[in-house]
Amino acid sequence: MNKRSNLVYDYNNLLDWKSIDLSTNNLTGEIPQNIVVLTGLLNLNLSHNQLTGKIPFEIGNMTSLESLDLHMNNLSGTIPQSISALNYLEVLNLSYNNLSGSIPSGRQLQSLNDPSIFSGNPNLCGPPQENGCERSGNLPKDDDNNYSNPKLAGERDNWLFLFIEFGFVVGFLVVFFILLFQRNWRYTYFKMVDSGFDRLYVLAALATKRMREQRT
Incomplete structure (x- = not known):
């Protein structure tokens, strides 16, 4: 889906989308959790908005993603561990948000060895960032951590x-x-x-x- 277009789609059409670019649109609120059902999506760009809340916990279900750009928003919380399941991811940008905790590890994520991907999030720790989680004490406390287990x-x-x-x-x-x-x-x-x-x-x-x- 491109900007500057006025189109109407039903649910079945959504599953066929390959690209969503809503960058620089002054969007507010949280990223819809059910966006993860778009398993055929190759590109998702929501950068340069005012989005808040957390990155969808099951974003790893979007297994076809090749590009994910969420930089320059107000997203908070930890980076979901499921993001390491995006085996085709070639472009990732989560910089300049309010993310915290440890950066997930994974074969594909390790190939994106660029610290600028996570820059502007001072509370993130672990590779490829210079600050280690044990030194900084920024251990993750999301749904994968026992501390937040109800x-x-x-x-x-x-x-x-x-x-x-x-x-x-x-x-x-x-x-x-x-x-x-x-x-x-x-x-x-x-x-x-x-x-x-x-x-x-x-x-x-x-x-x-x-x-x-x-x-x-």
């Missing part, structure tokens, strides 16, 4: 709540048994509680008296 996150939360509840029960039992067997401590504790209630009662009485005086 199941594992839920398990960690469950353990955290379990330890909190266990600590509360242990603390309560310690105080209970101390008061049960230490008469002096029990006397001091209840005396302190009574004194606290007395202070609250006095404060409440004074506050009530002041409110009545203000009304009169």
Whole structure:
């Protein structure tokens, strides 16, 4: 699909497209996730727009892609590992976005050994960039990483709540048994509680008296 054209296509026609060039069109929003169904597409150029969000996670399904140009947008998140499945990719440009994490590895990606492909993304790490992921600490945290796995996150939360509840029960039992067997401590504790209630009662009485005086 070329720019400066006004054409109407149905879904079946979309599957026959070989090229999409929508560069420099002031496009906003996210790249549609279902664009990955265009498995016969050879060229995709969405550069020089204002696109946000993440690169479609299953972009590796577009196995026929020979050229992918997404530079000069506001894309964020990590580069999907599935991009390494694009075995026919000859041109790639992801520069000047807000991408982060490690750059995926793959036979075809390694043949595109040009750092400028990823330039302008300071939070990217790994070859062909000079900064290594271990040195910079920019380890990926996308859907391929256990840190963002909802199941594992839920398990960690469950353990955290379990330890909190266990600590509360242990603390309560310690105080209970101390008061049960230490008469002096029990006397001091209840005396302190009574004194606290007395202070609250006095404060409440004074506050009530002041409110009545203000009304009169």
